[in-house]
Amino acid sequence: MISPPHSPRTLHVCRRRHLLLFVSAASVSLVSLIGAPCRQALLDSLDSVVWSLKAATEWRVRALLDSEPLAGDPRTISLPLDDGCHAPASRPAEVSPPLNLTAAKLLMQLNAVLLCSVGGIQTWSCGRCDAVAPPPLNTTLLASSCNPGMPSCEAYWKAASLVGEVARFATQAPPVEDGPELAALLVLPQERWVVVAFRGTRDLDAGAWMTNFQTWQDDVAGGSCGERVHHGWGESWVQLRGRVRQGVEALLAEHPTYRLVVTGHSCGASLATLMAAEWAADGSLSALSPPPLLYSFASPRVGNAAFAASVDATLARRGLTLWRVVNQRDSIPHVPPDVASLTPLTHAHARGARRLAPEPHQPQSQWQHAGTQVWLTPDSGGTEAEVCAAGSCNDAVPGYRLSILDHTTYFGVSSAGSNC
Numbered sequence: 001m002i003s004p005p006h007s008p009r010t011l012h013v014c015r016r017r018h019l020l021l022f023v024s025a026a027s028v029s030l031v032s033l034i035g036a037p038c039r040q041a042l043l044d045s046l047d048s049v050v051w052s053l054k055a056a057t058e059w060r061v062r063a064l065l066d067s068e069p070l071a072g073d074p075r076t077i078s079l080p081l082d083d084g085c086h087a088p089a090s091r092p093a094e095v096s097p098p099l100n101l102t103a104a105k106l107l108m109q110l111n112a113v114l115l116c117s118v119g120g121i122q123t124w125s126c127g128r129c130d131a132v133a134p135p136p137l138n139t140t141l142l143a144s145s146c147n148p149g150m151p152s153c154e155a156y157w158k159a160a161s162l163v164g165e166v167a168r169f170a171t172q173a174p175p176v177e178d179g180p181e182l183a184a185l186l187v188l189p190q191e192r193w194v195v196v197a198f199r200g201t202r203d204l205d206a207g208a209w210m211t212n213f214q215t216w217q218d219d220v221a222g223g224s225c226g227e228r229v230h231h232g233w234g235e236s237w238v239q240l241r242g243r244v245r246q247g248v249e250a251l252l253a254e255h256p257t258y259r260l261v262v263t264g265h266s267c268g269a270s271l272a273t274l275m276a277a278e279w280a281a282d283g284s285l286s287a288l289s290p291p292p293l294l295y296s297f298a299s300p301r302v303g304n305a306a307f308a309a310s311v312d313a314t315l316a317r318r319g320l321t322l323w324r325v326v327n328q329r330d331s332i333p334h335v336p337p338d339v340a341s342l343t344p345l346t347h348a349h350a351r352g353a354r355r356l357a358p359e360p361h362q363p364q365s366q367w368q369h370a371g372t373q374v375w376l377t378p379d380s381g382g383t384e385a386e387v388c389a390a391g392s393c394n395d396a397v398p399g400y401r402l403s404i405l406d407h408t409t410y411f412g413v414s415s416a417g418s419n420c
Contacts, residue, residue: 077234078221079274080281082317084310085225095291095319099374101385104325105411106132106191107295111265112413114184114199116420121184126420131413136186136195140247144181144211144239181211181236181271185247192258193293194251196244196275200266200298200415211236212267215336217304227310229303230336233270237278244275245284252288260285260292265415266332266407269299269324273370276322277311286318294322294371298407298415300335301367311370324371325385326394327410328378331402333394338367369395376410383411 109131113121120126124135182199201208214232252260262279264272276294279285285292303311315322326333368390375393376382386393408416 077218077229077231077238079223079227079229079278081220081223081227081277081307081310082281082314083224084227084306084308084313094321095286096321097291097293099323099385099387100293101411103191103293104295104297104323104374105413107195107197107261107263107293108265108297108325108410108413108415110186110195110197111200111263111268111297112415114182114197114265114268115202115415118182120420128414128420132188134190137189138185138187138251140185142183142185142240142243142247144236181208181233181240181267183240183244183271185244185251187251187255187258192255193261194248194255194258195261195263196248196272198264198268198271198275200264200268203416208267212300220303220307223307223310225306225310227303227307229274229307230270230301233267233274233302237271237274240271241275241278257290259290260288261295262292263295263297264299265297265410267300269296270302272296273299273302273311273322276320277314277370280318280320281314285320292320294320295325296322296371297325297410298327298330298332299324299369299371300332301338301369303367303370305366305368308368308370315371322371323374324369325374325376325410327376328382328394328406329397329401329403330394330406331404332407333369334397334399334402336367382406382409 109128113126113128113132116126116128118141120129121141122139124139129135184195184197184199186195186197187193188195201212211232214230214235216231217228218231218234220227220229248260252258262272262276264270272294273296276285302308311322373388373390373393373395375386375388377384377386377393388395408414
């Protein structure tokens with residue numbers, strides 16, 4: 001779907017409206033300095049402004065979102081998770097390969113490549129691409145909401161990323177040609193791997209940032225313990241899941257002796273967690289030989305405690321391990337914040353009010369990690385790893401000691417969203 005052409009006057013009006021939205025959004029930072037009555041009034045006003053401006057382009061966004069997933073793909077957050085409410089069954093013999101830091105570093109280099117431009121990835125000519133050699137036999141890119149190279153991608157970004165449009169207009173940055181969340185399917189012949197890698201957030205990818213900030217929790221259809229997941233990442237996985245499965249099955253049919261590897265960095269690690277949980281629960285991972293590698297890096301919290309428990313139970317009952325690698329005092333694994341004292345917020349949404357933050361009287365809304373934490377220790381400068389229990393190591397670092405700088409380098413590999 002290609003948007004209709006706009007006159008210069010229309011574009012000028014749109015840019016003025018986008019600038020107004022940008023200024024309005026920036027003023028949110030002042031909310032904490034205002035008294036409660038005024039704070040609520042300001043929030044209500046900003047909410048009205050944002051949703052009024054977005055109404056004009058709602059039809060374009062909705063049409064694009066509805067047209068991209070495979071036919072028959074569910075539009076709800078549905079995961080066939082095992083029951084994690086009770087003590088997990090006795091763990092069978094370990095199927096997953098043991099922790100391998102050499103493999104982890106290579107996967108981190110691959111995740112860093114995905115932060116470069118789509119064109120550089122497709123031709124394997126980006127500044128970071130030489131770190132992964134020999135290059136992949138093939139690279140297939142899939143984007144939530146739209147596929148790179150499709151005319152509709154630019155239309156989607158102009159409709160869904162209003163703040164990003166202002167940023168690009170102000171900085172004269174070139175238009176982006178990919179959707180908010182990107183998955184890459186690659187074949188690495190030397191390692192004999194078929195890799196599914198989910199990209200982290202690039203610095204100026206406003207669409208991805210908007211997805212990240214959709215932090216209200218959605219109930220999981222298919223869970224039985226009150227599982228909830230981050231709305232933005234859950235929706236992105238729903239949009240990608242059918243095409244990812246189709247692509248992976250085709251590659252494994254071509255390379256039946258290769259190992260499946262699932263990985264992701266930052267918000268991409270959230271999607272890797274969702275894929276690992278779903279494919280473990282439906283038996284897809286257990287059916288593979290050799291067994292899969294599951295590595296996430298710098299993952300934020302994907303869902304609530306019930307979701308984390310169910311994911312861990314799903315993996316444990318199949319002898320699988322999701323290695324969740326965290327560097328030193330990286331702050332991103334601490335978001336969304338697991339703080340019971342946060343003020344309850346709601347989000348005016350077409351499908352009803354959603355939970356933006358955990359509410360004090362709803363402990364089931366609290367955020368928690370799934371997977372086995374691998375901590376790159378501060379004492380070693382991030383060069384040595386320690387396998388940690390939940391709630392310890394990076395999880396236990398107090399807020400005032402967290403560092404965003406530890407998010408930008410893993411194993412000495414730059415994971416910043418630029419410098420490609």
